[in-house]
């Protein structure tokens with residue numbers, strides 16, 4: 001299916017696909033074993049305009065429409081989910097927070113540097129005590145003259161160990177469970193700021209995303225200039241809700257990319273592997289697996305593109321995003337598990353990429369809001385309880 005792509009969107013998809021085939025796929029296993037993607041690869045992505053894809057040209061971006069960016073995201077996930085994760089936290093979360101909520105001065109100063117990868121971005125919401133219940137975050141920000149003093153700990157921050165610019169959410173009010181959504185405020189904390197330290201970093205010790213460093217970040221009397229506050233005091237919760245929509249479309253597009261890659265690998269394998277004197281693709285039970293996988297991928301893709309189309313049209317896309325995120329996160333686990341099944345014993349080893357696709361599928365239902373949280377959001381919309 002070719003959706004209703006413009007010629008430009010088709011070209012973007014093909015260019016990204018070729019980049020993934022030549023520059024990512026042949027090396028990804030090596031990077032996963034080393035626990036990192038070489039900087040040179042990220043620089044090549046920057047040179048292709050990928051990190052600035054949805055930012056306006058006036059701010060150094062490529063000025064692409066959101067569907068084009070999502071298609072790029074999907075293609076990159078076929079090659080390496082760790083790279084897709086970095087793109088998401090750098091562009092969809094960090095960059096888009098500045099673009100959607102920052103002042104004109106902040107946009108002019110920070111966005112061009114993110115667009116060309118001069119500076120790397122991350123987005124720090126989660127804490128040891130607040131994951132799904134993100135509004136319970138305890139990191140504090142106390143105003144002191146021309147700065148805020150931040151104290152707290154952030155956990156599981158993708159690209160956190162490397163990022164130059166980290167969007168950090170902290171509260172300016174005293175902790176009060178009845179007012180937990182109030183007082184949350186966004187700050188841009190720069191690498192090297194005294195009191196801003198890295199803690200544990202997880203790479204290969206994770207089930208998946210092994211070339212994506214996931215970091216603990218510690219803020220200890222960390223003084224951040226008032227000029228680095230994004231939006232007003234207390235606007236943080238609205239910013240989080242708006243920006244997570246960008247991140248969730250990215251995860252959903254990534255899930256479609258992984259699932260498509262798993263399907264493609266399974267189609268190849270099923271037509272070459274012979275048992276009982278014929279390709280296993282001749283067996284109807286294998287065909288059942290393949291057709292169910294293909295249908296799941298297409299259904300997921302349609303939901304993701306619908307969410308992107310609604311965003312581009314300026315319509316309310318919150319329900320569409322939650323549905324796309326939930327469906328694709330569940331679909332990619334089923335499809336990659338079936339891909340391992342189609343490969344038999346070979347699928348259980350790293351000789352074939354489906355083993356990695358299966359491991360990388362699981363995180364899609366965890367980060368940027370778990371499957372259960374998406375169900376809660378969907379139900380709230382259905383029941384008219386979402387404001």
Ligand SMILES: Cc1cc2nc3c(=O)[nH]c(=O)nc-3n(C[C@H](O)[C@H](O)[C@H](O)COP(=O)(O)OP(=O)(O)OC[C@H]3O[C@@H](n4cnc5c(N)ncnc54)[C@H](O)[C@@H]3O)c2cc1C
Nearest residue numbers: 123124125126131132156157158214366367368369370372
């Ligand atoms: C590899 C990786 C990268 C990450 N990157 C980032 C990042 O860059 N920035 C960032 O801020 N965070 C990041 N995260 C954190 C991620 O967003 C959280 O892990 C996620 O939101 C879930 O929070 P939690 O782990 O605390 O789980 P919990 O919130 O403790 O949830 C545990 C279980 O309880 C369920 N649950 C919780 N509340 C409810 C409820 N009300 N109803 C039903 N079920 C419920 C959940 O669905 C889940 O199944 C990352 C995590 C990982 C593993």
